[in-house]
Amino acid sequence: MTSVVLGVDLGTSAVKVSAVDRTGNIVAQQSFDYPLSYPKPGYAEQNPEDWVNGTTVAIVNLILKDGIKPSEIDGISFSGQMHGLVLLDANNQVLRPAILWNDTRTTAQVTEINETLGQEFIDITRNRALEGFTLPKILWVKENEPEIFKQATTFVLPKDYVRYRMTGKLQMEYSDAAGTVAFDVAKKTWSKTIQEVFELPASFFPEVIESIGYAGNITESYATFSGLDTHTKVFGGAADNAAGAVGAGILEPNMVMSSIGTSGVVLKYEDNANVDYKGDLHFFNHAIPNKFYSMGVTLAAGYSLSWFKNTFAKDEDFSDFVASAEQSTVGANGLIFTPYLVGERTPHPDGDVRGAFLGVDGTHQKYDFVRSVLEGIIFSFRDIFDIYDREGADFDTVVAIGGGAKSPLWLQIQADIFSKKVTTLRNEQGPGLGAAMLAATGLGWFDTVQDAAKSFISFGATYEPIADNVVKYQKVHAAYKKAYAATAEISHDLMNYRRENAE
Ligand SMILES: Nc1ncnc2c1ncn2[C@@H]1O[C@H](COP(=O)(O)OP(=O)(O)O)[C@@H](O)[C@H]1O
Numbered sequence: 001m002t003s004v005v006l007g008v009d010l011g012t013s014a015v016k017v018s019a020v021d022r023t024g025n026i027v028a029q030q031s032f033d034y035p036l037s038y039p040k041p042g043y044a045e046q047n048p049e050d051w052v053n054g055t056t057v058a059i060v061n062l063i064l065k066d067g068i069k070p071s072e073i074d075g076i077s078f079s080g081q082m083h084g085l086v087l088l089d090a091n092n093q094v095l096r097p098a099i100l101w102n103d104t105r106t107t108a109q110v111t112e113i114n115e116t117l118g119q120e121f122i123d124i125t126r127n128r129a130l131e132g133f134t135l136p137k138i139l140w141v142k143e144n145e146p147e148i149f150k151q152a153t154t155f156v157l158p159k160d161y162v163r164y165r166m167t168g169k170l171q172m173e174y175s176d177a178a179g180t181v182a183f184d185v186a187k188k189t190w191s192k193t194i195q196e197v198f199e200l201p202a203s204f205f206p207e208v209i210e211s212i213g214y215a216g217n218i219t220e221s222y223a224t225f226s227g228l229d230t231h232t233k234v235f236g237g238a239a240d241n242a243a244g245a246v247g248a249g250i251l252e253p254n255m256v257m258s259s260i261g262t263s264g265v266v267l268k269y270e271d272n273a274n275v276d277y278k279g280d281l282h283f284f285n286h287a288i289p290n291k292f293y294s295m296g297v298t299l300a301a302g303y304s305l306s307w308f309k310n311t312f313a314k315d316e317d318f319s320d321f322v323a324s325a326e327q328s329t330v331g332a333n334g335l336i337f338t339p340y341l342v343g344e345r346t347p348h349p350d351g352d353v354r355g356a357f358l359g360v361d362g363t364h365q366k367y368d369f370v371r372s373v374l375e376g377i378i379f380s381f382r383d384i385f386d387i388y389d390r391e392g393a394d395f396d397t398v399v400a401i402g403g404g405a406k407s408p409l410w411l412q413i414q415a416d417i418f419s420k421k422v423t424t425l426r427n428e429q430g431p432g433l434g435a436a437m438l439a440a441t442g443l444g445w446f447d448t449v450q451d452a453a454k455s456f457i458s459f460g461a462t463y464e465p466i467a468d469n470v471v472k473y474q475k476v477h478a479a480y481k482k483a484y485a486a487t488a489e490i491s492h493d494l495m496n497y498r499r500e501n502a503e
Pocket residue numbers: 260261262263301302303304305306318319322401402403404405406407410
């Protein structure tokens with residue numbers, strides 16, 4: 001009998017469930033989309049029931065359409081969209097729609113946190129308070145929906161809610177708990193200081209388990225609902241970026257991940273919590289017990305390119321459209337793009353900044369614009385590398401993942417702008433594979449997550465920096481670095497204009 005684990009990748013637009021065998025082979029995959037609602041400008045919400053239903057439909061399809069036998073599914077684990085607030089009452093009923101990571105209604109609460117705790121907040125949580133994180137969302141409900149908050153006895157994050165519905169046990173795990181910014185990352189406990197200062201009872205914060213930790217078995221009722229078997233063991237899982245790092249083999253201090261999805265992430269494995277990025281990078285607990293990772297986030301990475309294509313080259317094939325940038329030059333013939341289409345996080349935590357094309361010349365062609373978009377996204381990643389350089393972080397391998405890693409040209413641009421060797425994965429499967437590796441390790445198929453990686457992951461093509469391009473890009477990046485300060489005030493004025501004139 002073969003045995004498989006299920007990796008549930010609970011994303012923002014869809015859930016993807018992968019059935020993976022003991023050798024890391026994906027034997028079947030099913031996904032299901034769910035809606036996102038934007039009830040007001042800056043708001044982004046989802047119904048947790050949609051996550052449960054979507055995950056269940058995907059599992060049912062794995063069983064009925066792909067022929068995966070419930071008796072062969074030994075373990076399940078998760079990768080989850082981070083930071084989303086799921087508020088629960090005393091009966092663990094959901095009290096309001098989940099407020100998601102990309103919801104920015106909480107600027108007042110972020111200011112309140114910064115003014116109340118200042119540097120102490122960064123010392124405890126190892127992060128700066130940002131609109132996307134969970135604590136500001138909790139405070140928003142407390143201040144704006146007191147009737148709802150009065151009924152709230154606890155909260156969890158998106159994938160924790162799905163796990164709860166499968167096992168009947170309510171827990172969080174460390175990598176996602178860190179993203180609440182109510183957590184003492186180095187000590188691996190909920191912060192008493194934050195609980196006291198913001199008047200939140202300790203009982204409001206759930207039990208926290210390891211990513212590879214056993215959460216429970218599938219309950220009778222969820223087995224009836226999904227077709228699963230009650231012998232299946234469920235494990236903690238991880239925040240999507242931690243699970244993505246596991247699935248990309250970012251498990252050694254010399255490794256950095258560069259991910260171009262809708263958003264972009266530069267993520268570094270950290271062996272201990274001694275390093276201090278002063279809140280300029282996110283710093284969270286890893287999915288590997290007692291390890292950490294730091295990361296910087298570009299909010300509109302692949303999204304910037306997709307936006308440009310959908311707006312100006314709708315009918316072109318995506319790969320041809322990207323490859324057209326080869327007709328331009330290193331530095332896009334002197335055209336710069338700043339990818340701040342939905343605001344930015346790292347290194348400019350500014351929800352109101354917006355993007356710009358700079359240096360537009362009468363000779364520029366569409367392919368120059370495409371190239372400047374590809375380069376601008378990687379310049380924003382380079383800004384994150386600059387923080388690592390400032391702090392003396394040492395690494396030699398960059399593993400490129402996400403939809404952006406499909407383009408050889410874009411991979412070479414990464415190598416040239418980072419001035420580092422860039423490696424791809426042979427069969428990239430994203431955070432879902434990381435989630436499956438966590439279940440496989442939890443089940444004892446492997447002693448450690450690192451051992452699981454040896455069996456599940458293999459690296460593909462490598463791109464070396466081209467010396468001449470490196471020098472040219474250093475010059476253009478120096479100009480790019482001035483763009484934020486030079487354009488922020490103008491784009492804030494334009495944002496205010498849009499708000500004043502919103503229908
Ligand atoms: N052929 C391609 N070459 C380069 N980039 C691509 C290609 N196809 C898609 N992309 C980029 O990949 C992004 C999506 O990446 P993906 O990892 O699927 O994101 P997510 O999981 O966040 O939806 C798109 O926004 C697009 O910019």
